[in-house]
Amino acid sequence: MNICIIGAGNMGGAIALGAAKRFPNYKINVTNRSGKNTERFTQFPNISCYVNNKRATKGADVIILAVKPWVIKDVINEISDVITADQALVSVAGGISLSELEGMLPWTCPLFRVIPNIAASVGESMTFISERNAGKKVMSDIVGIFSALGKVSVIEERLLPAATALCSCGIAYAFRYIRASVEGAIELGISPCDALDYITQTLVGAAAVINHDKIHPEEAIDRVTTPGGITIKGLNAMEANGFTNAVIAGLKASK
Ligand SMILES: NC(=O)c1ccc[n+]([C@@H]2O[C@H](COP(=O)([O-])OP(=O)(O)OC[C@H]3O[C@@H](n4cnc5c(N)ncnc54)[C@H](OP(=O)(O)O)[C@@H]3O)[C@@H](O)[C@H]2O)c1
Structure with missing residues (x-):
């Protein structure tokens, strides 16, 4: 499995490190704008660092958007001409609905909203997942990735704000x-x-x-x-x- 994580900050970095440890055979590309703070990834041969989002998404089965909510639209616009409808798109951005995400995309693809908490960095997150257009296989892939970071619960999107308040905040x-x-x-x-x-x-x-x-x-x-x-x-x-x-x-x- 190839995973691309756009935004290697607190959350994107935690997801990358958790997945790299749990799935040494996965190929993980991470990006950030500045190319800084990537030292923590160097001990993992399965993590590659990029500053170019388009290059990093090439060949990814799953693209995880881990940038601040107000950057999501720009990033989707930037990569929309290189990503395809068979790549699953995951947003960890708080407050952006699946409908809003779908409205930013020129195609239909398996779409996920994922709300982890900061304990993902030590493998103890309580993570919530909601989906749209997801088949069983891709759902199990996404649950598998986030299970590397702690406990996962798949819930209806309408419950995400309450779950976010309870566990992420x-x-x-x-x-x-x-x-x-x-x-x-x-x-x-x-x-x-x-x-x-x-x-x-x-x-x-x-x-x-x-x-x-x-x-x-x-x-x-x-x-x-x-x-x-x-x-x-x-x-x-x-x-x-x-x-x-x-x-x-x-x-x-x-x-
Ligand atoms: N932290 C939490 O507890 C938590 C919990 C649940 C959900 N979330 C969600 O996770 C997302 C990220 O939060 P965070 O706390 O991880 O923020 P963060 O630490 O500020 O990380 C954001 C990262 O995005 C990178 N970035 C910004 N613009 C980019 C672009 N155009 N292309 C590629 N990378 C870009 C930044 O790179 P530079 O530093 O180089 O600019 C930085 O590495 C947010 O949407 C937030 O709602 C966070």
């Missing part, structure tokens, strides 16, 4: 929880470095318990709280300060 909310915990821990007398170490492992553990035991978070909380104990006092103090409402308001604001 949501990872930033998790980072903010980590930061808030570190700040609280410092006040309690733990060093910032230790606090960061401790809270990240605590979150890894929380996610692992839910994933492993397949239980509702409240049931997991019941396992931790003791009547009259310190955990319930902490939870109630957080709720009194708007914890759940703040999370829900944040998700709604980012949809």
Whole structure:
């Protein structure tokens, strides 16, 4: 399989590195405008770097557009005379619908909107995929590529904005929880470095318990709280300060 990734920034670079590690027999072309920041790709013989988008797309089975949303139309215009209807086109750009993408193309081809999150860089993304005109084979190819970067869910396009808020923006909310915990821990007398170490492992553990035991978070909380104990006092103090409402308001604001 030949993959071309246009835009080797944070997301395009993460996709390239994840796919190169998982599929050493795939040929992966990556492009960016400046030709800079390509050192991270040099240890992978199956990645080739380009600044010329047209040359990079030649022979690709899958073309992944990983540029900023406002650059997508220009890139499609630039490559439209060299790409063909049998190449699958994937956009990771937030906020550009499949209909809008289709409207930019002079032909019909398998079209995908993919929303990963930044944990793709460590193989732990929660990635959502919606498609148009995709047969079983190409769908399984695209799911395979993004499975190299973490977990994948194929969903209806109408749910993408909510899924984006929950997981693509949501990872930033998790980072903010980590930061808030570190700040609280410092006040309690733990060093910032230790606090960061401790809270990240605590979150890894929380996610692992839910994933492993397949239980509702409240049931997991019941396992931790003791009547009259310190955990319930902490939870109630957080709720009194708007914890759940703040999370829900944040998700709604980012949809
Ligand atoms: N980061 C995330 O968490 C995340 C999550 C989900 C979806 N996305 C989506 O992913 C896309 C990329 O985001 P990002 O965070 O990876 O941005 P980024 O780090 O700024 O990367 C954008 C890349 O595109 C390159 N580029 C710009 N114009 C180009 C052109 N005409 N031809 C070829 N390459 C070009 C840039 O090259 P130069 O640096 O040389 O200009 C840069 O390497 C966005 O549409 C975003 O909505 C991002």
